[in-house]
Amino acid sequence: xxxxxxxxxxxxxxxxxxxxxxxxxxxxxxxxxxxxxxxxxxxxxxxxxxxxxxxxxxxxxxxxxxxxxxxxxx
Amino acid sequence: xxxxxxxxxxxxxxxxxxxxxxxxxxxxxxxxxxxxxxxxxxxxxxxxxxxxxxxxxxxxxxxxxxxxxxxxxxxxxxxxxxxxxxxxxxxxxxxxxxxxxxxxxxxxxxxxxxxxxxxxxxxxxxxxxxxxxxxxxxxxxxxxxxxxxxxxxxxxxxxxxxxxxxxxxxxxxxxxxxxxxxxxxxxxxxxxxxxxxxxxxxxxxxxxxxxxxxxxxxxxxxxxxxxxxxxxxxxxxxxxxxxxxxxxxxxxxxxxxxxxxxxxxxxxxxxxxxxxxxxxxxxxxxxxxxxxxxxxxxxxxxxxxxxxxxxxxxxxxxxxxxxxxxxxxxxxxxxxxxxxxxxxxxxxxxxxxxxxxxxxxxxxxxxxxxxxxxxxxxxxxxxxxxxxxxxxxxxxxxxxxxxxxxxxxxxxxxxxxxxxxxxxxxxxxxxxxxxxxxxxxxxxxxxxxxxxxxxxxxxxxxxxxxxxxxxxxxxxxxxxxxxxxxxxxxxxxxxxxxxxxxxxxxxxxxxxxxxxxxxxxxxxxxxxxxxxxxxxxxxxxxxxxxxxxxxxxxxxxxxxxxxxxxxxxxxxxxxxxxxxxxxxxxxxxxxxxxxxxxxxxxxxxxxxxxxxxxxxxxxxxxxxxxxxxxxxxxxxxxxxxxxxxxxxxxxxxxxxxxxxxxxxxxxxxxxxxxxxxxxxxxxxxxxxxxxxxxxxxxxxxxxxxxxxxxxxxxxxxxxxxxxxxxxxxxxxxxxxxxxxxxxxxxxxxxxxxxxxxxxxxxxxxxxxxxxxxxxxxxxxxxxxxxxxxxxxxxxxxxxxxxxxxxxxxxxxxxxxxxxxxxxxxxxxxx
Numbered sequence: 001x002x003x004x005x006x007x008x009x010x011x012x013x014x015x016x017x018x019x020x021x022x023x024x025x026x027x028x029x030x031x032x033x034x035x036x037x038x039x040x041x042x043x044x045x046x047x048x049x050x051x052x053x054x055x056x057x058x059x060x061x062x063x064x065x066x067x068x069x070x071x072x073x074x
Numbered sequence: 075x076x077x078x079x080x081x082x083x084x085x086x087x088x089x090x091x092x093x094x095x096x097x098x099x100x101x102x103x104x105x106x107x108x109x110x111x112x113x114x115x116x117x118x119x120x121x122x123x124x125x126x127x128x129x130x131x132x133x134x135x136x137x138x139x140x141x142x143x144x145x146x147x148x149x150x151x152x153x154x155x156x157x158x159x160x161x162x163x164x165x166x167x168x169x170x171x172x173x174x175x176x177x178x179x180x181x182x183x184x185x186x187x188x189x190x191x192x193x194x195x196x197x198x199x200x201x202x203x204x205x206x207x208x209x210x211x212x213x214x215x216x217x218x219x220x221x222x223x224x225x226x227x228x229x230x231x232x233x234x235x236x237x238x239x240x241x242x243x244x245x246x247x248x249x250x251x252x253x254x255x256x257x258x259x260x261x262x263x264x265x266x267x268x269x270x271x272x273x274x275x276x277x278x279x280x281x282x283x284x285x286x287x288x289x290x291x292x293x294x295x296x297x298x299x300x301x302x303x304x305x306x307x308x309x310x311x312x313x314x315x316x317x318x319x320x321x322x323x324x325x326x327x328x329x330x331x332x333x334x335x336x337x338x339x340x341x342x343x344x345x346x347x348x349x350x351x352x353x354x355x356x357x358x359x360x361x362x363x364x365x366x367x368x369x370x371x372x373x374x375x376x377x378x379x380x381x382x383x384x385x386x387x388x389x390x391x392x393x394x395x396x397x398x399x400x401x402x403x404x405x406x407x408x409x410x411x412x413x414x415x416x417x418x419x420x421x422x423x424x425x426x427x428x429x430x431x432x433x434x435x436x437x438x439x440x441x442x443x444x445x446x447x448x449x450x451x452x453x454x455x456x457x458x459x460x461x462x463x464x465x466x467x468x469x470x471x472x473x474x475x476x477x478x479x480x481x482x483x484x485x486x487x488x489x490x491x492x493x494x495x496x497x498x499x500x501x502x503x504x505x506x507x508x509x510x511x512x513x514x515x516x517x518x519x520x521x522x523x524x525x526x527x528x529x530x531x532x533x534x535x536x537x538x539x540x541x542x543x544x545x546x547x548x549x550x551x552x553x554x555x556x557x558x559x560x561x562x563x564x565x566x567x568x569x570x571x572x573x574x575x576x577x578x579x580x581x582x583x584x585x586x587x588x589x590x591x592x593x594x595x596x597x598x599x600x601x602x603x604x605x606x607x608x609x610x611x612x613x614x615x616x617x618x619x620x621x622x623x624x625x626x627x628x629x630x631x632x633x634x635x636x637x638x639x640x641x642x643x644x645x646x647x648x649x650x651x652x653x654x655x656x657x658x659x660x661x662x663x664x665x666x667x668x669x670x671x672x673x674x675x676x677x678x679x680x681x682x683x684x685x686x687x688x689x690x691x692x693x694x695x696x697x698x699x700x701x702x703x704x705x706x707x708x709x710x711x712x713x714x715x716x717x718x719x720x721x722x723x724x725x726x727x728x729x730x731x732x733x734x735x736x737x738x739x740x741x742x743x744x745x746x747x748x749x750x751x752x753x754x755x756x757x758x759x760x761x762x763x764x765x766x767x768x769x770x771x772x773x774x775x776x777x778x779x780x781x782x783x784x785x786x787x788x789x790x791x792x793x794x795x796x797x798x799x800x801x802x803x804x805x806x807x808x809x810x811x812x813x814x815x816x817x818x819x820x821x822x823x824x825x826x827x828x829x830x831x832x833x834x835x836x837x838x839x840x841x842x843x844x845x846x847x848x849x850x851x852x853x854x855x856x857x858x859x860x861x862x863x864x865x866x867x868x869x870x871x872x873x874x875x876x877x878x879x880x881x882x883x884x885x886x887x888x889x890x891x892x893x894x895x896x897x898x899x900x901x902x903x904x
Contacts, residue, residue, distance in 0.1 A: 017326060018900060019896060019899055019900055020323040020325065020326065020899050021325075021896075021899040022141050022572065022573060022896070022899065023573045023575075023895075023896045023899060024323060024325065024326055024899065025137070025139055025141060025325055025326075025329070026141070026572075026573040026575050027573075027575060028137075028325075028326055028329035028330070029136040029137035029139070029174070029329070030136060030575055030576075030577065031171050031174070031333075032575075033326075033329065033330050033333055034330070041356065041359070042359075042360075042363060044363065044368075044462050044463055044465065044466060045363070045364070045365045045366070045368045045369050045463055046463075046466035046467060047466065048465070048466045048469075049462060049465055049466070049475075049574060051359070051363065051462065051578060053356070055170075055171070056168070056353070057168075057171075057577060058353075058355060058356065058359065058577065058578040058579075058580075059575065059576070059577055059578065060458070060462050060574075060575070060576055060578050061573070061574060061575040061576075062465070062469070062574045062575075064894055064895065064896075065573055065574060065575055065896070068896070068900065
């Protein structure tokens with residue numbers, strides 16, 4: 001499944017980033033890379049974007065961007 | 075002989091880099107721009123022994139890729155300016171992630187010092203760091219500091235000086251890029267043997283960047299390399315082969331290798347606490363980003379921002395305005411005195427200039443509070459939360475979550491100012507959204523548009539004031555959203571966008587020093603950048619308004635009227651002893667004396683101050699004073715009455731002449747020339763002139779209308795409302811509505827246009843930003859006026875219909891789906 005399908009309160013392990021160039025690089029630079037466990041904290045009041053916790057950091061991203069992150073739900 | 079060192083501070087956002095910069099340089103700071111981009115270049119200096127150390131604070135970035143201007147200027151600076159030392163500031167509590175940037179800086183082979191900042195935070199969290207081991211593994215000096223408390227500063231200064239003396243990078247740690255290593259050394263070798271001009275650049279760094287697919291570096295190779303095509307083709311083969319073999323993008327593989335290296339480094343010298351507590355920030359976010367409470371907190375913050383800066387700041391101008399009035403007074407004292415009816419051009423010009431500048435300086439208290447509050451929001455970490463909450467709504471219209479603050483400042487309801495609004499667009503990372511936001515901010519309701527609204531509503535919508543005020547307050551927002559959508563899908567379609575992904579940094583308590591310092595610095599920058607240009611353009615408008623001036627024939631007429639009034643006055647006081655006092659030139663002296671008395675009296679409050687003013691004036695000229703303040707002396711009172719009448723006649727003549735000068739001026743002619751085009755919007759030439767003059771500052775619209783609608787024998791209460799209503803018989807509420815809507819969409823004022831140029835980085839966008847609101851404004855006004863006339867709608871009906879149309883358009887455009895971003899960069903999943 002992809003990260004945008006993960007509901008708040010759930011966590012998953014990042015399997016793969018199926019995106020290159022600007023967005024792929026940006027995700028890597030922000031510390032989102034395969035092997036890490038992330039945890040969906042909440043959605044914004046209007047449902048989008050979402051806030052995830054990864055390695056002690058809080059990061060927000062749009063669902064449109066999260067759909068390129070493949071995760072394995074835990 | 076004194077030595078010089080150039081150092082650069084590099085680091086990720088939220089690692090305390092600006093605290094380090096402030097601790098090093100103190101107040102000796104300076105802001106400029108990197109050439110070609112709108113990124114601030116912060117620099118400063120300090121003395122260490124007999125060495126002057128210049129410090130450049132590079133923008134905080136997570137990485138050093140070519141995608142964002144901040145990252146590009148950072149690495150270009152290191153690459154081209156070759157600082158003696160790069161100080162890499164790191165958050166000691168998060169070394170692992172900071173190392174990701176550190177490795178990239180190291181690869182540029184510049185002498186380096188690592189500053190492990192925020193040691194206190196790390197210790198509190200139970201993180202222990204073996205500094206010696208870290209120094210050993212990385213091969214660069216590591217200094218532990220807690221700059222907020224000033225701890226470790228001396229050690230850092232010494233390490234910088236020591237490294238700066240050596241002038242060469244030591245054997246630095248190399249990231250192991252695993253299966254790519256062979257290819258990297260291959261490319262390295264080709265670069266080293268290239269006979270072109272690539273020798274000045276670190277070869278391994280170039281090779282790694284080429285493997286990442288860095289466009290800028292490919293360009294560099296093409297420009298400086300002799301066998302560039304061979305190198306680039308080889309790189310392309312290697313990358314393709316890697317992707318086939320490993321089913322992974324090379325750029326992502328490079329990044330992942332850096333994280334693995336960071337893991338290995340920290341494993342040897344950093345111990346993390348066994349159990350991690352739920353961060354405090356998360357608990358705050360539970361409220362601040364909550365589904366229902368979040369928007370309420372946001373509303374409260376916006377209201378507070380508005381209340382403190384616009385309302386309270388405006389109250390503060392009551393205290394600062396007298397200072398500006400004094401400034402004007404001292405200028406007025408220097409320039410030649412005006413005559414009875416002819417004002418010397420130089421005096422008129424000097425006062426016009428000072429008035430233009432004062433109109434701007436008057437906003438300083440508002441800006442100061444505003445910039446202070448923004449600094450608090452930035453430092454506390456609330457800004458990204460605000461973007462988080464609003465992004466969904468704004469992104470539908472091509473704007474960005476971070477457009478919220480600029481729009482609040484610009485006047486999302488009523489009463490903002492476009493200048494700070496446009497200036498605060500800097501933080502929006504997405505170029506398309508940033509440009510859109512910059513271009514639409516001037517359409518919001520700034521404070522200066524309000525007087526015209528109030529004037530027109532009072533005359534033409536007097537029975538429905540509340541409704542009309544609500545209409546005008548909210549209509550601008552309804553215009554802004556569809557226009558944004560339109561701009562992003564047409565003119566700005568090809569502008570690059572950026573991912574939204576952002577860190578929600580931990581909350582911090584802002585420091586007073588940081589907040590006040592930034593507020594002062596930004597106000598100062600504002601004054602420096604805007605004032606000079608406002609002065610230049612004020613000159614142009616002055617010329618347009620003053621020339622060619624009143625015809626000689628009319629001038630003779632006015633002189634005759636003047637002579638008649640004076641003769642009448644003289645004959646009325648001929649029998650009194652005061653005839654002697656006011657003989658010849660002394661009459662003019664008395665006029666100026668009376669004028670200065672009245673000016674000063676306006677600024678004087680309280681009985682005591684009044685008495686002091688009287689004493690002062692008595693001292694200046696006791697004889698004039700008796701005429702000015704006759705007391706119970708019957709004869710003097712009579713003279714006083716006649717004099718006041720004369721003074722009033724003079725005022726009337728001056729007003730009449732000003733009106734005629736505007737009529738005859740270039741601007742007046744332009745207003746007339748435009749009338750055929752603007753008549754469908756319901757604007758006559760007077761309105762055109764008022765609107766043209768409003769370009770300098772929107773407040774001028776009402777002032778110019780005041781001058782144009784001046785009548786000597788105006789009936790009613792003499793207010794502008796009654797004069798305008800009286801002299802414009804044909805003017806209906808429909809006219810007024812069209813005019814108000816034009817004002818909503820009115821092109822940005824001078825100061826804002828300059829801000830647009832600064833923030834968009836080009837004159838082209840400034841001109842576009844001035845041009846499209848004009849077209850849009852005149853179209854909307856024509857639509858309302860002509861449409862309303864054809865349908866026979868009243869002003870109020872037209873208002874309702876237009877509001878409904880705008881609302882529907884806004885909702886409809888919100889539903890138009892644009893194609894999802896980044897789809898073309900999706901990597902095929904094997």
